[in-house]
Amino acid sequence: xxxxxxxxxxxxxxxxxxxxxxxxxxxxxxxxxxxxxxxxxxxxxxxxxxxxxxxxxxxxxxxxxxxxxxxxxxxxxxxxxxxxxxxxxxxxxxxxxxxxxxxxxxxxxxxxxxxxxxxxxxxxxxxxxxxxxxxxxxxxxxxxxxxxxxxxxxxxxxx
Amino acid sequence: xxxxxxxxxxxxxxxxxxxxxxxxxxxxxxxxxxxxxxxxxxxxxxxxxxxxxxxxxxxxxxxxxxxxxxxxxxxxxxxxxxxxxxxxxxxxxxxxxxxxxxxxxxxxxxxxxxxxxxxxxxxxxxxxxxxxxxxxxxxxxxxxxxxxxxxxxxxxxxxxxxxxxxxxxxxxxxxxxxxxxxxx
Numbered sequence: 001x002x003x004x005x006x007x008x009x010x011x012x013x014x015x016x017x018x019x020x021x022x023x024x025x026x027x028x029x030x031x032x033x034x035x036x037x038x039x040x041x042x043x044x045x046x047x048x049x050x051x052x053x054x055x056x057x058x059x060x061x062x063x064x065x066x067x068x069x070x071x072x073x074x075x076x077x078x079x080x081x082x083x084x085x086x087x088x089x090x091x092x093x094x095x096x097x098x099x100x101x102x103x104x105x106x107x108x109x110x111x112x113x114x115x116x117x118x119x120x121x122x123x124x125x126x127x128x129x130x131x132x133x134x135x136x137x138x139x140x141x142x143x144x145x146x147x148x149x150x151x152x153x154x155x156x157x158x159x
Numbered sequence: 160x161x162x163x164x165x166x167x168x169x170x171x172x173x174x175x176x177x178x179x180x181x182x183x184x185x186x187x188x189x190x191x192x193x194x195x196x197x198x199x200x201x202x203x204x205x206x207x208x209x210x211x212x213x214x215x216x217x218x219x220x221x222x223x224x225x226x227x228x229x230x231x232x233x234x235x236x237x238x239x240x241x242x243x244x245x246x247x248x249x250x251x252x253x254x255x256x257x258x259x260x261x262x263x264x265x266x267x268x269x270x271x272x273x274x275x276x277x278x279x280x281x282x283x284x285x286x287x288x289x290x291x292x293x294x295x296x297x298x299x300x301x302x303x304x305x306x307x308x309x310x311x312x313x314x315x316x317x318x319x320x321x322x323x324x325x326x327x328x329x330x331x332x333x334x335x336x337x338x339x340x341x342x343x
Contacts, residue, residue, distance in 0.1 A: 011328040037335075044335050047284050048303050053189075054196035056209060061184045064210045065177065068217050 003027075006034045014041035165229045172220050184213055187233055190304060194234075197300035198241045200289050208244060212236050227314055234307075234315030238297060245293040287337040295330035302327055 006027045012018035020028060028034050101107075129136075168186075171179030191212050196205035215236050223232060288296060294316075301307045313320045 008328075011331045012324075015331075017324075040335055040339060041331065044284075044331060044338065047281060048299065048331075051197075051281075051284070051303060053193045053304065054202075054205065056188050056192040056206065060188055060192070060206065060209070061181060063206075064184055064188075064213045065181055067210050068180065068214055069177075071214055071217075 003031060003034055006031065007037055010034070010037045010041045013038060014045045166225060169220060169223060169225065169229060172217075180217060183216070187230070188213075190230075190306070191233065191237055193304055194237050194297070194300050195241065197288075198293065198297045199244050204244065208240055212240050215240070228311075231311055231314040234301070234311055235317075238315055241293060241297055283338060284334075287334050290337060291330060291333060295326065295333065298323070298327045299330055299334070 006024055009024055013020055168179055192209045195208045301312055309323055313323045
């Protein structure tokens with residue numbers, strides 16, 4: 001048996017993962033170098049097992065949760081901004097597209113006439129409805145009061 | 160941790176339950192912190208890096224398929240964070256002199272150490288470990304923590320079981336050589 005073979009087995013033997021068989025045991029008993037290596041490996045094994053285990057501080061969990069929340073908030077902000085920018089871009093693209101379409105097809109003139117017609121109609125409607133506005137306002141107030149009373153009664157019943 | 164409880168905890172975390180994530184941190188913080196503090200040379204970075212691990216866990220939980228155990232997945236994240244930390248450019252080279260008094264200062268002596276006169280040897284052991292390559296340091300750090308099995312390390316590092324054992328033995332050989340030559 002060569003020393004190399006025995007030295008390869010020194011670490012597993014010291015760790016208790018290999019039981020030296022007859023040949024290795026004989027060699028370790030007769031070779032002072034390999035016996036010293038085993039002794040040194042056993043000492044190292046003991047020292048590694050006795051190494052102190054570092055512990056986190058008592059505030060570790062709270063600090064980590066705070067960091068996770070900060071990171072999540074930042075991600076949400078980023079997503080919100082991205083969503084808003086995307087929505088604005090879509091609206092601009094749609095409006096621009098419609099305008100381009102109307103302009104190219106010559107329908108923009110027709111659409112101006114349509115806008116004039118629409119605004120005239122709205123003005124006429126407002127003029128007709130204006131005298132009855134107090135009546136509509138009162139009816140809305142009565143309805144709102146009734147709804148509030150109903151909500152209040154329901155809430156008391158639930159309690 | 161039982162597989163059913165683990166799955167349940169993961170599901171609760173996924174549904175946005177902050178309490179469940181706090182439970183997960185409490186469950187694994189000692190292990191994660193110990194692994195990182197033993198592996199990175201800059202001990203002041205340990206807490207920051209351990210938090211980074213949990214941040215990655217939080218981000219990654221929606222994609223965790225449960226094929227591996229949660230602990231294995233966490234070890235993998237720890238290994239990645241340690242490797243990235245190692246690759247991070249530093250102002251000064253991370254060489255550690257074996258006679259550097261500043262390094263020996265952070266080892267707190269215990270009564271038992273004084274009793275057996277082991278303090279100097281332990282200090283030299285820490286310095287020798289600091290000289291090992293990062294993957295060897297991680298193996299040494301993890302193997303000597305309670306509850307970490309060879310199988311966990313093999314899964315986490317995506318290496319065959321035999322390779323993990325061989326690397327660990329080589330790490331210890333290198334450590335022994337350092338202690339016997341440079342440290343004498």
